[in-house]
Amino acid sequence: MxxxxxxxxxxxxxxxxxxxxxxxxxxxxxxxxxxxxxxxxxxxxxxxxxxxxxxxxxxxxxxxxxxxxxxxxxxxxxxxxxxxxxxxxxxxxxxxxxxxxxxxxxxxxxxxxxxxxxxxxxxxxxxxxxxxxxxxxxxxxxxxxxxxxxxxxxxxxxxxxxxxxxxxxxxxxxxxxxxxxxxxxxxxxxxxxxxxxxxxxxxxxxxxxxxxxxxRGIAYYQITLSGPGSDLHSGIYGGAVYEPMTALIALMSKLVTQDGHILIPGVYDGIKPADSEELKKYEELDYSIDDLEGAAGGKIANSSERITVLMGRMRNPSLSLHGIEGAFSGVGCKTVIPAKISGKFSLRLVPPQTPEDITKKVVAYVKSEFAKLNTRLNLEVEYMHGGKPxxxxxxxxxxxxxxxxxxxxxxxxxxxxxxxxxxxxxxxxxxxxxxxxxxxxxxxxxxxxxxxxxxxxxxxxxxxxxxxxxxxxxxxxxxxxx
Amino acid sequence: MxxxxxxxxxxxxxxxxxxxxxxxxxxxxxxxxxxxxxxxxxxxxxxxxxxxxxxxxxxxxxxxxxxxxxxxxxxxxxxxxxxxxxxxxxxxxxxxxxxxxxxxxxxxxxxxxxxxxxxxxxxxxxxxxxxxxxxxxxxxxxxxxxxxxxxxxxxxxxxxxxxxxxxxxxxxxxxxxxxxxxxxxxxxxxxxxxxxxxxxxxxxxxxxxxxxxxxRGIAYYQITLSGPGSDLHSGIYGGAVYEPMTALIALMSKLVTQDGHILIPGVYDGIKPADSEELKKYEELDYSIDDLEGAAGGKIANSSERITVLMGRMRNPSLSLHGIEGAFSGVGCKTVIPAKISGKFSLRLVPPQTPEDITKKVVAYVKSEFAKLNTRLNLEVEYMHGGKPxxxxxxxxxxxxxxxxxxxxxxxxxxxxxxxxxxxxxxxxxxxxxxxxxxxxxxxxxxxxxxxxxxxxxxxxxxxxxxxxxxxxxxxxxxxxx
Structure with a gap:
């Protein structure tokens, strides 16, 4: 010393x-x-x-x-x-x-x-x-x-x-x-x-x-679907109209797989795989899957490979779905067709990703997937905030x-x-x-x-x-x- | 008279x-x-x-x-x-x-x-x-x-x-x-x-x-996904864990198509197609797509065929997604991985559908689709209430x-x-x-x-x-x- x-x-x-x-x-x-x-x-x-x-x-x-x-x-x-x-x-x-x-x-x-x-x-x-x-x-x-x-x-x-x-x-x-x-x-x-x-x-x-x-950096998005003039009764309109929730859920389902692979084309561009020196750093980390699951309060690690989980947490980009604004969110049952709803999600970014570049890819992908749905609803994709990794x-x-x-x-x-x-x-x-x-x-x-x-x-x-x-x-x- | x-x-x-x-x-x-x-x-x-x-x-x-x-x-x-x-x-x-x-x-x-x-x-x-x-x-x-x-x-x-x-x-x-x-x-x-x-x-x-x-009758369901012990921070856990929202959105996306076709196997069993006498009743109805869209406040009819739209509204079953309880539902941005969330949806039923029979089919289908997702999360499917058509x-x-x-x-x-x-x-x-x-x-x-x-x-x-x-x-x- x-x-x-x-x-x-x-x-x-x-x-x-x-x-x-x-x-x-x-x-x-x-x-x-x-x-x-x-x-x-x-x-x-x-x-x-x-x-x-x-x-x-x-x-x-x-x-x-x-x-x-x-x-x-x-x-x-x-x-x-x-x-x-x-x-x-x-x-x-x-x-x-x-x-x-x-x-x-x-x-x-x-x-x-x-x-x-x-x-x-x-x-x-x-x-x-x-x-x-x-x-x-x-x-x-x-x-x-x-x-x-x-x-x-x-x-x-x-x-x-x-x-x-x-x-x-x-x-x-x-x-x-x-x-x-x-x-x-x-x-x-x-x-x-x-x-x-x-x-x-x-x-x-x-x-x-x-x-x-x-x-990691962040890029936060909001996808808004609209169509009806106001919330509709599902008994009266269900089956006769395109429903914003059906379209939003479809779009949100196309962003990320269950094990965390992001489906937006080009989102992984330029991210270098970990070299042996970096992999060694993860091998050396004094942190187990049990530690992660203990802190998370559930057996929910998305891999049985310790290094995969650690890299998923620290050095790889991720995409989380946070919620929906404007839909029914209370306890119990409500038979509503919500008129205008905003799905919220964000990506955690790693170099060389930037919010600007990722936003272009997110907007293009969501718009193209929305076009495939072939509804008569309206779509808005908004970049809410972000920061570089x-x-x-x-x-x-x-x-x-x-x-x-x-x-x-x-x-x-x-x-x-x-x-x-x-x-x-x-x-x-x-x-x-x-x-x-x-x-x-x-x-x-x-x-x-x-x-x-x-x-x-x-x-x-x-x-x-x-x-x-x-x-x-x-x-x-x-x-x-x- | x-x-x-x-x-x-x-x-x-x-x-x-x-x-x-x-x-x-x-x-x-x-x-x-x-x-x-x-x-x-x-x-x-x-x-x-x-x-x-x-x-x-x-x-x-x-x-x-x-x-x-x-x-x-x-x-x-x-x-x-x-x-x-x-x-x-x-x-x-x-x-x-x-x-x-x-x-x-x-x-x-x-x-x-x-x-x-x-x-x-x-x-x-x-x-x-x-x-x-x-x-x-x-x-x-x-x-x-x-x-x-x-x-x-x-x-x-x-x-x-x-x-x-x-x-x-x-x-x-x-x-x-x-x-x-x-x-x-x-x-x-x-x-x-x-x-x-x-x-x-x-x-x-x-x-x-x-x-x-x-x-029409109704059968209202709630699908609850859980895993973490409490809400998690997406910066800390995003990419390392299975997320209940990702699984819930995937399940909700597999219930109904954009034009209203219900994807639950067997749900249409026994529903008779309209015969010529019934079709005539729809032909005679004094109601246009403009009437429907005027009342709904948007150009959102799911077909350009008047009779298809009318039958969608009156005599066919439908499935609407109402919302999610427990996810972020506020204005603005929150980088949360919600720990426990309940997706709400309901079917409108027509004879010979009954809530009892449809519930069996819904539960079996949701469980089987959930198994395919291959996560380590927990699923609960609940029939909330219903009534016969x-x-x-x-x-x-x-x-x-x-x-x-x-x-x-x-x-x-x-x-x-x-x-x-x-x-x-x-x-x-x-x-x-x-x-x-x-x-x-x-x-x-x-x-x-x-x-x-x-x-x-x-x-x-x-x-x-x-x-x-x-x-x-x-x-x-x-x-x-x-």
């Missing part, structure tokens, strides 16, 4: 104080989606900025404008941009995190008050809203700064910080801020950034640390450093994972700064982010703090020796 | 009084589905019974027990059973009608107060809730009784009456009453009934009187009499129609009494029963009253000469 022993010892010996500090952060109910809690999000920003300043980080709270929420015009909570270190011989790492949280109420099913930290010593679990998403990881960085400041140690790299308070509510204003700071180059807060590190996702399981190097180069020093740090702290080789869902800020940093982005999670798969009884294992918090610091030393080590 | 001229003249010369009486009936808001109006349904029963008694009809208000409505235990409104005439040389006709109505509020879109009759003299329309459904037809019978009582004319047939106050709320209690009265034979209120006449449906158009001799013999004297009466009063040959939907009491009478049942509508297709601005054309009310009386004379004439 290249991190100094006194750093890791400091983290261990100050664990109780760090846990108390996490309790302070959890106690501020910084729910970005609740207008009545906006003051608390701002309070959390002030609290975090003060901590950063105490350890020598220069900061600025950047206003992000206003939003409409629950009929009110509210100031968006500020983002905090920060800087420590300006040594041209050192690499510069940009750290991202968010200090807002999801809503939580005790009577949603929490065993304890969500905004009062509950440290269960016998299980080693720290319960509380935000414990793992994303206050724990942010405080991991504070712990690293605290150790270096208190011990009088120089940081091995220059650090830049970007902390936001709107992640759980669509990161409003953040894309523009990142773009404008990136455009400022050496005059901006992101001057000299060589790589980005984000701790805002989770291990694949409860056992093995991981590095995340890919995210992202895959990072895991041979970059940024990932190499994280791997070595993981091995040093956890004595385990990390899993290399790709997330099936999206973390949009990842792509914003990659696109605007043109540097390698590393997702370095702190928490475990069962932490319950967004759910009741959210927790962070104390070992993840303390080892995770060591991991973040050690990662910085490994960055310095690798890039100096290179 | 065999009806005495002084009968028809009496109807004409008392038209204003009859319209006023309809106004009295409309003014009692006898909404069976509204607990706060239950007293008004009872008031309407009392009003109707008094009218019947005034014209010599012996009656009894039969209690039907209690129901739960809006959290209250309420007495069901009584049915009124009645009898006039006991001449063994005359035929005995049972008349059915209902004195309850659908809810109505002015601000639903009514131009006038729904429970204040509005007689628009220049258009000849009588507006008000219940005007056509079903107070107008009931009062048509009162007009016939009034004429005979006032003129001192003997009725040409014996009459029995069955009027209920729960038709718009599922006819609670009525089936049991009809069965028990039928079982009493000569000791019951339905003693000696030779045929039934029901005025509670509508012409096929606005121009041509009709006799209705068939109703009904077709009457139009060569029976009951229909012959109605035809002659129509020709005498309207100077038009009636259309012979079958309704696509169900009027359950029809089958209850047919099954329990074993006699011919005639549906003899008074109102037009555009009367707006159940809708806003419900109306009855005054010509339909007055000519309709003549039609009902004349029908009784024709019954007597035909059956005496036979």
């Amino acid at each position: 290249v991190a100094p022993q006194k750093f890791t010892e400091f983290i261990d010996s100050n664990a109780d104080r760090f846990i108390d500090r996490l309790g302070e952060a959890i106690a501020i109910p910084s729910i970005s989606g609740d207008a009545s809690r906006r003051e608390d999000v701002v309070k959390m920003a002030v609290w975090l900025e003060a901590q950063l300043n105490e350890y020598g980080v220069k900061t600025e709270k950047i206003p992000l404008g206003q939003q409409q929420l629950e009929g009110k015009t509210l100031d968006l909570p500020p983002a905090i941009l920060g800087r420590i270190g300006n040594d041209p011989k050192k690499k510069t790492i940009l750290i991202y995190g968010h200090f807002d949280v999801q809503p939580a109420n005790k009577n949603d099913g929490w065993n304890t008050e969500p905004f009062t930290m509950h440290y269960e010593k016998d299980t080693g679990k720290i319960f509380g809203r935000g414990s793992t998403d994303d206050k724990g990881p942010i405080l991991g960085w504070l712990n690293v700064l605290d150790a270096h400041s208190t011990l009088g140690l120089d940081l091995p790299v220059n650090l830049r910080f970007c902390f936001e308070g709107m992640e759980e509510s669509g990161s409003e204003g953040l894309d523009d801020l990142i773009a404008s700071e990136a455009a400022k180059g050496q005059q901006g807060w992101f001057d000299g950034v060589d790589a980005v590190c984000i701790s805002d996702n989770y291990w694949l399981n409860t056992r093995t640390p991981c590095l995340t190097y890919g995210l 992202w895959v990072a180069d895991i041979n970059h020093w940024n990932f190499e450093a994280a791997k070595k740090a993981t091995e040093a702290v956890y004595l385990q080789t990390p899993n290399y994972t790709r997330e099936g869902g999206s973390i949009p800020v990842t792509l914003t940093f990659a696109d605007n700064l043109g540097v390698n982005v590393l997702l370095l999670p702190m928490g475990r798969a069962d932490d319950g982010a967004h759910s009741t009884n959210e927790k962070l294992d104390v070992s993840n918090f303390i080892k995770g703090s060591k991991l973040l610091g050690t990662y910085l030393y490994e960055v310095a080590e690798i890039t100096q020796s290179a | 065999v009806a005495p001229q002084k009968f028809t003249e009496f109807i004409d010369s008392n038209a204003d009084r009859f319209i006023d009486r309809l106004g009295e009936a409309i003014a009692i808001p006898s909404i069976s589905g509204d607990a706060s109006r239950r007293e008004d349904v009872v008031k309407m029963a009392v009003w109707l019974e008094a009218q019947l008694n005034e014209y010599g009809v012996k009656t009894e208000k039969i209690p039907l027990g209690q129901q739960q409505l809006e959290g209250k235990t309420l007495d069901l409104p009584p049915a009124i059973l009645g009898r006039i005439g006991n001449d063994p040389k005359k035929k005995t006709i049972l008349i059915y009608g209902h004195f309850d109505v659908q809810p109505a509020n002015k601000n639903d879109g009514w131009n006038t107060e729904p429970f204040t009759m509005h007689y628009e003299k220049d258009t000849g329309k009588i507006f008000g809730r219940g005007s056509t459904d079903d107070k107008g037809p009931i009062l048509g019978w009162l007009n016939v009784l009034d004429a005979h009582s006032t003129l001192g004319l003997d009725l040409p047939v014996n009459l029995r009456f069955c009027f209920e106050g729960m038709e718009e709320s599922g006819s609670e209690g009525l089936d049991d009453l009809i069965a028990s009265e039928a079982a009493k034979g000569q000791q019951g209120w339905f003693d000696g009934v030779d045929a039934v006449c029901i005025s509670d449906n509508y012409w096929l158009n606005t121009r041509t009187p009709c006799l209705t001799y068939g109703l 009904w077709v009457a013999d139009i060569n029976h004297w009951n229909f012959e009499a109605a035809k002659k009466a129509t020709e005498a009063v309207y100077l038009q040959t009636p259309n012979y129609t079958r309704e696509g939907g169900s009027i359950p009491v029809t089958l209850t009478f047919a099954d329990n009494l074993g006699v011919n049942v005639l549906l003899l509508p008074m109102g037009r297709a555009d009367d707006g029963a159940h809708s806003t601005n419900e109306k009855l054309d005054v010509s339909n009310f007055i000519k309709g009253s003549k039609l009902l009386g004349t029908y009784l004379y024709e019954v007597a004439e035909i059956t005496q000469s036979a």
